[in-house]
Amino acid sequence: MSGRAIPFNRAFIAGNELSYVAQAVASGTLGADGSFTRRCCAWMEQRFGARRVLLTPSCSSALEIAAVLCDLTPGDEVLVPSFTFVTTASAFLATGCRLRFVDIRPDTLNMDETLLPALIGPRTRVIVPVHYAGVGCAMDEIMALADRHSLLVVEDAAQAVGARYRGRSLGTIGHLGCFSFHETKNLICGEGGALVINDARFEARADVVRHSGTNRSEFLRGGVDRYTWVDVGSSHLPSEMVAAFLYGQLEEAERITARRWTIYRRYHAGLAPLVARGCLQTAPAPDDAQHNAHMFYVLAEDGSTRDALIAWLKARGIQAVFHYVPLHSSPMGRRMGYVPEDLPVTESVSARLLRLPCYFELEPSDQSRVIDAIVDFFSRR
Numbered sequence: 001m002s003g004r005a006i007p008f009n010r011a012f013i014a015g016n017e018l019s020y021v022a023q024a025v026a027s028g029t030l031g032a033d034g035s036f037t038r039r040c041c042a043w044m045e046q047r048f049g050a051r052r053v054l055l056t057p058s059c060s061s062a063l064e065i066a067a068v069l070c071d072l073t074p075g076d077e078v079l080v081p082s083f084t085f086v087t088t089a090s091a092f093l094a095t096g097c098r099l100r101f102v103d104i105r106p107d108t109l110n111m112d113e114t115l116l117p118a119l120i121g122p123r124t125r126v127i128v129p130v131h132y133a134g135v136g137c138a139m140d141e142i143m144a145l146a147d148r149h150s151l152l153v154v155e156d157a158a159q160a161v162g163a164r165y166r167g168r169s170l171g172t173i174g175h176l177g178c179f180s181f182h183e184t185k186n187l188i189c190g191e192g193g194a195l196v197i198n199d200a201r202f203e204a205r206a207d208v209v210r211h212s213g214t215n216r217s218e219f220l221r222g223g224v225d226r227y228t229w230v231d232v233g234s235s236h237l238p239s240e241m242v243a244a245f246l247y248g249q250l251e252e253a254e255r256i257t258a259r260r261w262t263i264y265r266r267y268h269a270g271l272a273p274l275v276a277r278g279c280l281q282t283a284p285a286p287d288d289a290q291h292n293a294h295m296f297y298v299l300a301e302d303g304s305t306r307d308a309l310i311a312w313l314k315a316r317g318i319q320a321v322f323h324y325v326p327l328h329s330s331p332m333g334r335r336m337g338y339v340p341e342d343l344p345v346t347e348s349v350s351a352r353l354l355r356l357p358c359y360f361e362l363e364p365s366d367q368s369r370v371i372d373a374i375v376d377f378f379s380r381r
């Protein structure tokens with residue numbers, strides 16, 4: 001092994017995170033919805049042009065609140081990609097609905113919007129587009145379909161914080177949007193998320209569901225004289241310590257994103273000769289979309305080449321990772337009646353995709369080692 005180990009991801013401090021956490025502790029109240037939570041929400045509302053943002057303990061928990069707000073009954077259908085993190089789907093399944101998996105486009109790896117019309121039936125209620133790698137799904141087409149069939153759209157914008165689609169912030173286009181601040185995302189607080197409410201009719205109920213199904217939030221605003229149990233819900237509340245850390249990151253969002261863009265462009269340029277030779281396909285060109293440089297991935301020509309490349313990099317101390325095991329061909333997906341062949345693009349991409357190290361503190365010399373190792377691998381084949 002040459003040189004030190006290069007991890008796939010590394011948590012980082014960009015600015016005032018730790019002093020804000022100390023301030024939160026010194027304030028004497030560490031529960032939810034204190035001043036750092038309010039500052040985070042106001043920052044996102046202003047920066048992203050969002051109607052209302054609620055902080056949650058994770059994107060998964062924001063998706064769970066969104067699923068409740070969709071008011072599904074057993075037998076209702078929800079359209080989700082299979083090429084995504086588990087909770088995009090599992091958050092909805094908890095309502096008793098039926099999931100219909102949608103294959104992805106081979107270019108963006110996002111939900112293939114041209115497949116949606118054939119999947120929409122009388123019981124379809126919700127479409128859940130996932131903005132993979134922070135690149136926007138075809139939201140104009142998806143929103144038009146939703147409009148025509150009176151469907152709700154919940155954006156899984158876990159990876160798309162700060163990214164745009166035709167000038168609008170991702171997460172603010174559907175009826176509801178969900179963000180993640182998990183330590184592997186662009187802006188982090190360990191575990192964290194947010195629910196973006198873009199349709200006024202969901203505001204009051206979202207507050208209740210997030211507060212364990214109680215009207216505590218209204219009580220604190222002085223709207224009722226006691227608080228009590230009024231609806232379903234759970235405790236979807238992050239503590240002020242987490243919000244304080246997150247606020248430190250939000251303040252540095254521009255610098256963090258700029259750093260990721262530098263890394264992204266460098267991978268793109270460094271691997272371009274391999275793309276030209278037909279060895280690899282890479283994440284979209286930097287000028288392709290208004291994305292946030294969340295992820296740099298490569299697609300090998302087949303699964304065995306991808307697996308050999310992972311092993312090659314690992315032997316050189318470089319951790320590159322793959323995902324997702326498709327949901328439709330997972331044990332849960334098979335129980336729903338799916339077989340792998342049902343979503344061929346998802347199966348193929350899942351076998352061939354590799355994510356390269358991309359984090360704020362990735363040193364240029366380490367990035368060079370990653371690029372050189374990949375070039376080396378293909379020069380020997």
Ligand SMILES: *Cc1c(COP(=O)(O)O)cnc(C)c1O
Nearest residue numbers: 058059060085158180182192193
């Ligand atoms: C990270 C991620 C999630 C889950 O986010 P958490 O904050 O860890 O719950 C959901 N969907 C997608 C597409 C993700 O990338």
